[in-house]
Amino acid sequence: MSKETTIVSQQLSTKEGAFTAEFEWPVTLAIDKGLDGAVTNKSKVGYVDGDKGRLIYQGYPVETLAENANYEEVAYLLIFGKLPNEAEYAEFDSKLKAQRKMPIEVVKIMDIIYDHKHSHPMSLLRTAVSVLGVLQKNVMDTSRENELRMGMHLIASMPTVIAALHRLRLGLKPVEPDITLSHVENFLYMLHGKKPAALDVKLLEISMILHADHGMNASTLTAMATSASLSDLYSSIVGAIGSLKGPLHGGANEVVLQEFLKIKSIAHVTEYVAGKVAKKEKIMGFGHRIYKTYDPRAAVMKKYASKLKEEVEMFKIAEVLDKEVVAKYGSKGIYPNVDFYSGIIYKHLGFETNFFTTIFAAARISGWLARILEYRAENRIFRPRDVYIGEFNKEFVERKKRV
Ligand code: SDX
Numbered sequence: 001m002s003k004e005t006t007i008v009s010q011q012l013s014t015k016e017g018a019f020t021a022e023f024e025w026p027v028t029l030a031i032d033k034g035l036d037g038a039v040t041n042k043s044k045v046g047y048v049d050g051d052k053g054r055l056i057y058q059g060y061p062v063e064t065l066a067e068n069a070n071y072e073e074v075a076y077l078l079i080f081g082k083l084p085n086e087a088e089y090a091e092f093d094s095k096l097k098a099q100r101k102m103p104i105e106v107v108k109i110m111d112i113i114y115d116h117k118h119s120h121p122m123s124l125l126r127t128a129v130s131v132l133g134v135l136q137k138n139v140m141d142t143s144r145e146n147e148l149r150m151g152m153h154l155i156a157s158m159p160t161v162i163a164a165l166h167r168l169r170l171g172l173k174p175v176e177p178d179i180t181l182s183h184v185e186n187f188l189y190m191l192h193g194k195k196p197a198a199l200d201v202k203l204l205e206i207s208m209i210l211h212a213d214h215g216m217n218a219s220t221l222t223a224m225a226t227s228a229s230l231s232d233l234y235s236s237i238v239g240a241i242g243s244l245k246g247p248l249h250g251g252a253n254e255v256v257l258q259e260f261l262k263i264k265s266i267a268h269v270t271e272y273v274a275g276k277v278a279k280k281e282k283i284m285g286f287g288h289r290i291y292k293t294y295d296p297r298a299a300v301m302k303k304y305a306s307k308l309k310e311e312v313e314m315f316k317i318a319e320v321l322d323k324e325v326v327a328k329y330g331s332k333g334i335y336p337n338v339d340f341y342s343g344i345i346y347k348h349l350g351f352e353t354n355f356f357t358t359i360f361a362a363a364r365i366s367g368w369l370a371r372i373l374e375y376r377a378e379n380r381i382f383r384p385r386d387v388y389i390g391e392f393n394k395e396f397v398e399r400k401k402r403v
Contacts, residue, residue, distance in 0.1 A: 031387055036289070038384070040216055040224070045078055045370045048215040050290035055297065057213055058082070066206040066300055071183050072096065074209045075155055075366035079148070079373065092152075099156035100177035100186065106131050107164060107174060114168055121165050121355045122245040126238055128161045129154065133234025142230055144373060150233045151369035158362040159183070163190035166355060184208060187362070192350060203304055203345050204359075210297040210338065211360050213367030215290065219243040219250065223368040224375055225382040233372065240368050241361050247284065250339070250360040256285040257343035257353050260317050269320045273328060285340030286325050292333030301341035308348050315344055 032038060047056040055062040058077050065074050069083070076084045076092050084092055106128050114124065132154070133139055138146055164174035167190075175190045184205045188196035214220070223240035227233065244250035263272050276283050288295060302322075305315050322336050346356045 034289070035221075035384070040221070040382070041375055041378070043371065043374060044081060045367065045374055046213040046215060048290045050288070050292055053291060053293040053296050053299075055214070062210060062296060063300055066209045069209065070205055071208045071212070071363070071366075074212050078213055078366050078370035079151075095152055096156040096183065097177075097179040099153045100160055100179065102128075102157055102160040102164060102174075103132070103135055105135060106161065110161075110165060111168060114165070116169060120245070121162070121169075121352075121358050122241060122251070122361070124165050125158070125161060125358050125361060126241040126245075128165075129158070129234060129241060130238045132157065132161075133232060133238070136234065139232035139234060140230075142232075142376065144376065147233050147369075147373060147376065151365070151373070154233070154237060155365050155369070156183075158365055159187035160190060162355065162358045162362055163187060165358070166191055166351070167193075169352070188349065200349055204349055206300060206304060207342060207345055207359065208363035210300060211342075211363035213364070213370065214338075217249070218246075219364065220368055220371055223372060227372045228375065228379055228381050230379070233369075236372060237365065237368060240364070244361055244364065245357060250357045250364075252284045252337070252339035253343045253346070253356040253360065254353050256340055257347060257356065259284055260314050260321075260343070263317050263321070265313070266316050266320045269317060269324055273321070273324045277328065283321075283325055286329070286336055287334045288337045291335065291337065294335045295337045295340075297338040298336040298340050301338070301345060302336075305341045305344040305348075308344065311344050311348050314347070318344060 044058060046058070047054075049055070057065060057074065058081050060077070060083075065077070069077075072093055073083055073089065076082075076088065080088075109131055110124060110128060113119070113127070136150060136153070139150065141147075160174075160177055167174050172193075175193045177186050178189055179186075181189055181195075182201075185196055185201050188200055188204060216224075219240040222243040223236040226236040226239045247255050259272075263269060273283070302319075305311065305318070308315065318341060322340065326335055342360075343353070343356055346359060347353070351359065
């Protein structure tokens with residue numbers, strides 16, 4: 001592992017005494033790059049079992065939820081800790097439906113700033129969420145009731161923003177949400193302007209359920225660190241979207257598909273892997289800080305991606321690449337992660353490649369919200385520390401005399 005652990009006491013003892021003379025350092029501190037192994041809080045929201053490859057939401061295996069529940073039920077489960085009964089579901093669902101519409105100001109701003117060549121959809125989504133926060137009232141009220149209200153507004157309206165961006169990119173008019181449709185049906189309806197096929201609804205449903213929460217990942221930590229200063233929910237989600245965008249995190253799904261297109265056919269997979277190994281480059285869609293075995297979400301995605309006749313050539317490339325990378329790196333705990341097979345499904349659903357991570361964000365919003373609300377109850381500002389390795393007591397030299 002490339003984890004760098006530096007024991008500060010050892011580092012200090014190699015210096016010339018200046019550190020210990022100036023400050024009383026806690027000499028047992030260790031540097032764990034990327035906060036590896038750090039534990040931020042206790043949570044009931046979800047559990048990632050990295051050794052056994054299990055993912056649990058509020059007690060339920062994610063595979064069971066993906067097969068049997070819809071996204072609204074899973075969002076409710078993450079937030080409230082139980083699956084909703086009929087009455088609870090009806091109330092939650094109608095509140096979400098009532099907030100699907102995107103304010104006209106957001107559409108106008110997106111239309112003005114959208115540079116079709118250069119604007120990344122994740123940057124636009126981040127900006128749209130920020131604008132939604134500007135238009136909201138009482139954002140600084142951090143009561144559970146108010147944060148839940150605003151969070152449900154984001155769960156409901158992020159698909160509307162994404163679908164509108166997709167259509168603006170194609171030069172089409174955004175489609176108004178349809179409140180007779182479920183969350184996922186409506187997402188696809190707003191994307192293509194027609195009622196979606198049952199298989200497509202199932203594909204997006206399982207994908208959004210599998211992406212809804214995942215422990216203390218980078219974007220969740222970003223959301224929580226922002227929120228813990230008692231900042232507003234929209235600011236926290238803007239930060240989380242920014243974190244998710246990176247190719248080491250949610251942005252990997254986009255790069256994975258680009259790599260499949262470069263590989264072109266199964267005949268080139270071996271050569272591709274050898275090239276990556278020779279250049280010591282990471283292979284996108286593989287590896288995970290917590291999973292040292294197959295990511296359970298990748299297994300479900302693979303099962304569904306394998307059924308898509310139109311994507312069979314791309315699936316074959318993925319499957320061979322999966323086998324070759326696991327043969328090479330499996331002993332190091334490198335296996336496919338959630339971002340490896342998801343792109344094949346998103347492509348099938350008609351999303352452009354650079355929109356893939358926006359779907360991840362639209363799903364993860366319920367996990368971000370659930371964890372922010374849970375942490376609020378025992379809120380404490382995040383404040384880790386670093387180790388100063390610079391100098392002390394440098395002499396100040398006037399600018400004109402500086403070299
Ligand atoms: C997500 O945290 C979450 O829960 C995230 C997520 C979620 O749902 O929120 O699951 C979503 O972000 C999935 C990950 C998507 N990213 C990628 O697919 C990018 C490629 N993978 C990596 O760069 C990497 O595996 C990370 C970023 C996912 C994890 O990074 P770590 O834990 O910091 O691991 P590391 O980079 O320190 O690597 C450890 C070792 C190294 O080898 P050594 O130097 O010890 O010999 O594993 C090797 C790495 O070289 N390694 C890889 C590899 N990933 C790690 N080798 C080849 N290909 C890879 N993809």
